[in-house]
Amino acid sequence: KIYVFLVVFLRKQVIIKLRNINLFLGGKVMKKFLLLGLAISLFSAVSLEAKTVKKGNKGSTASTFELNVAHINDHHSHLEEEKMPLKLNGQTVTATIGGLPRVAQEIKDFRKNNKNTLVLHAGDAVTGTLYYTLFEGKADAELMNVINFDAFTLGNHEFDDGNKVLKSFLDALTIPIVSSNVVPDKGSILEGKWKPYLIKNVGGQKIGIIGIDVVKKTKESSNPGDDVKFLDEVETARKYVKKLQDEGINKIIVLSHAGYEKNVEIGEKVDGVDLIISGDTHYLLGKEFEQFGLVPEKPDYPKKVNSPDGNPVYIAEAWNYSYLLGEMKAKFDKNGVIKELIPTPKVLIGDTFEIKNAEGKVVQLGEKEKAVIINSIKNNKNIKVVKNDPVTQKLLERYQKEKTELGKKSVGKITEEILGGSDNRVPGPHNKDGSFATTLVAESVLHKLRNMGTGNVDFVIVNAGNVRITLNPGNFTYDQAYSLLPFTSNTVFITDITGAEVKQVLEDAIDYVLNGGSTGAFPYGAGIRYEATKEGNLGTRVKKIEVFDFKANKWVPIDAKKSYMLAVNSYIAKGKDGYTTLGKITAQNRGTDTHLSDTKIFIDYLKEKKEVGRPKSTNVIFKY
Numbered sequence: 001k002i003y004v005f006l007v008v009f010l011r012k013q014v015i016i017k018l019r020n021i022n023l024f025l026g027g028k029v030m031k032k033f034l035l036l037g038l039a040i041s042l043f044s045a046v047s048l049e050a051k052t053v054k055k056g057n058k059g060s061t062a063s064t065f066e067l068n069v070a071h072i073n074d075h076h077s078h079l080e081e082e083k084m085p086l087k088l089n090g091q092t093v094t095a096t097i098g099g100l101p102r103v104a105q106e107i108k109d110f111r112k113n114n115k116n117t118l119v120l121h122a123g124d125a126v127t128g129t130l131y132y133t134l135f136e137g138k139a140d141a142e143l144m145n146v147i148n149f150d151a152f153t154l155g156n157h158e159f160d161d162g163n164k165v166l167k168s169f170l171d172a173l174t175i176p177i178v179s180s181n182v183v184p185d186k187g188s189i190l191e192g193k194w195k196p197y198l199i200k201n202v203g204g205q206k207i208g209i210i211g212i213d214v215v216k217k218t219k220e221s222s223n224p225g226d227d228v229k230f231l232d233e234v235e236t237a238r239k240y241v242k243k244l245q246d247e248g249i250n251k252i253i254v255l256s257h258a259g260y261e262k263n264v265e266i267g268e269k270v271d272g273v274d275l276i277i278s279g280d281t282h283y284l285l286g287k288e289f290e291q292f293g294l295v296p297e298k299p300d301y302p303k304k305v306n307s308p309d310g311n312p313v314y315i316a317e318a319w320n321y322s323y324l325l326g327e328m329k330a331k332f333d334k335n336g337v338i339k340e341l342i343p344t345p346k347v348l349i350g351d352t353f354e355i356k357n358a359e360g361k362v363v364q365l366g367e368k369e370k371a372v373i374i375n376s377i378k379n380n381k382n383i384k385v386v387k388n389d390p391v392t393q394k395l396l397e398r399y400q401k402e403k404t405e406l407g408k409k410s411v412g413k414i415t416e417e418i419l420g421g422s423d424n425r426v427p428g429p430h431n432k433d434g435s436f437a438t439t440l441v442a443e444s445v446l447h448k449l450r451n452m453g454t455g456n457v458d459f460v461i462v463n464a465g466n467v468r469i470t471l472n473p474g475n476f477t478y479d480q481a482y483s484l485l486p487f488t489s490n491t492v493f494i495t496d497i498t499g500a501e502v503k504q505v506l507e508d509a510i511d512y513v514l515n516g517g518s519t520g521a522f523p524y525g526a527g528i529r530y531e532a533t534k535e536g537n538l539g540t541r542v543k544k545i546e547v548f549d550f551k552a553n554k555w556v557p558i559d560a561k562k563s564y565m566l567a568v569n570s571y572i573a574k575g576k577d578g579y580t581t582l583g584k585i586t587a588q589n590r591g592t593d594t595h596l597s598d599t600k601i602f603i604d605y606l607k608e609k610k611e612v613g614r615p616k617s618t619n620v621i622f623k624y
Helices: 002-025 027-050 100-113 130-135 138-147 162-172 216-221 233-246 260-269 287-292 367-377 390-406 436-450 478-484 499-514 580-587 598-609
Strands: 064-072 082-088 091-097 117-121 151-153 182-184 197-202 205-213 228-230 252-257 275-278 303-306 312-317 324-333 338-343 346-356 362-364 383-385 410-414 459-463 474-477 491-498 523-526 528-533 542-549 554-557 563-569 591-597 620-623
Touching (some): 064 100, 064 275, 082 287, 082 367, 100 138, 100 324, 100 346, 117 197, 117 205, 130 138, 130 390, 130 478, 138 162, 138 390, 151 205, 151 252, 205 233, 216 591, 233 252, 260 275, 260 303, 260 312, 312 324, 367 383, 410 478, 410 598, 436 491, 436 598, 474 478, 478 598, 491 499, 499 523, 499 542, 499 563, 499 580, 523 528, 591 598
Parallel strands (some): 064 117, 117 151, 205 252, 252 275, 275 312, 346 383, 459 563, 528 620
Antiparallel strands (some): 064 324, 082 091, 091 346, 182 228, 197 205, 303 312, 324 346, 346 362, 459 523, 491 563, 491 591, 542 554
16 A cells, blocks of 8 residues: 555656646657656556565465464384483483374364464374384374374385385375375376375465475385386475466475475475475474483474575474474465464373382382472473373274284294394304394395395495394294394484495494493494404404405405495494494485384395395404
8 A cells, every 4th residue: 555655646746747847848748758757657566566475476365374283204103102211300211202192182182272273294104113014004094094184295115115005005094195296107006196285275275285205215215116206306396386376375385205404405495485394304303302301403493494585484394203293383474474483392291200219120200209290391382291192092002902913923934043132242252153143134134225226235234232132943923023123213224435434334343342332333244244353453453344246246355445335224323332433424414314124124024035044154254
């Protein structure tokens, strides 16, 4: 209205001036100036009006609009609550955390207590626990349907077991599925199973939700069929944002399993995006979680960037394994720009707590001590005691019962004793070869990685402490697989590495073992073998390293200058157990966490082989 007033006022001033000029110049000249003045004023009106409209906006004329968003990502079949040490009221206690029934109850409360809600899942619902190994996504789908997510996007792990298993999982879902850059060919069994985007009417406003999946990792480290094409994340986001804007949508969310860094890139390069709900990188965001003894990956939830047109874009990720529910209140102006965002992400815990007493025994806190802790956090916006939703819990209990029964089912057969566990970690007088079980696990991982995606992994290194038991002859069950490899959060990490760095990795681990660190650090491998001595210092113990040349089908000396592809577990990838060189490599963002479970990989390997025996060698000669 102000712009229109100014234009009218200026136009009148021009006409008055021209009339005065007419007294001296005559009527014809006056008409020419009058037309020129009108043209200038009209151009000014159009220009001023254009600056007030967000690109592509034909939407609401409401002055402000409040949207409340809740989200999770990467729950990876972690359906049950788990235990985790947390710092609460100044002391470290072990709390129960997460679980989809707890998430379901918090989402139910979220919808009840807020208007204009959206509940989103940013992908990787499956793989990671026995629930997926046994039920192949059916259990996840049923619980997700009860929660009734408003939208779910595909992650790379949805493709781990190929198109057929993915189709069964998607068929079991009743919630909307979006993915714009994953395009099945015509005739594929996945054709029509998802849409590139959806338009959701929330509180009388149209909200566009575009799905995006991570491309490189899905193609290289998962099992999509050849009849599925993957398109560039940034360009595809730009394409569908434009399409939504052309349809008059000015509030746009990208539900993206492309990972935090790629999603920041989308936010900075694509105009028209307001909010990006992120998955894949499993990031805990927000320095506010340090108060609970947690270590955030980045200081801000959400991360704020500016798009090329200068408007704010917010990127939010909600950790992993259903431990945390991301929540935020976004307030849009009439042009679809977020002018205020109020974040309240929260860790979801139960109401029981454990501590170690003076004798070192784990005991539950008494009612009085428990009440003190619960009272200390009741007004904290970033943590909440939540009871399990009874409907979702009852459904989970049905699958828990089936899991208990199926856990005793045989996966395959072990033909002979395969030494492993704590007594066989380091070669010594009682066992000169060391842990055959660790080498077998490494072989299963290498087999998996060379037969999926691009298959470009050269060798695998595993720390002996990751493998917990000796394998005895006879039938091998699902439960035994999780006794062998119990660390369900331990996933397969792939990185480039030079031959010289490989030597240093082995040196680091052996030195750690021999100088007061855990014997669990001792390294074994597949596709790699080495000789080392107990005598010496850091950097001098490893005498010989060979890698297997799959093309030539023979062992060859490692080349110090050559770059290789190495797979390890995510624990030592972080530099734990003395693997300091690996920690430095991952700090340089050189690698990728595939989030593939080594337990499931071993189960699949035994299923495929039907029976396995002791490897021919542990690939280690250690002079003790």
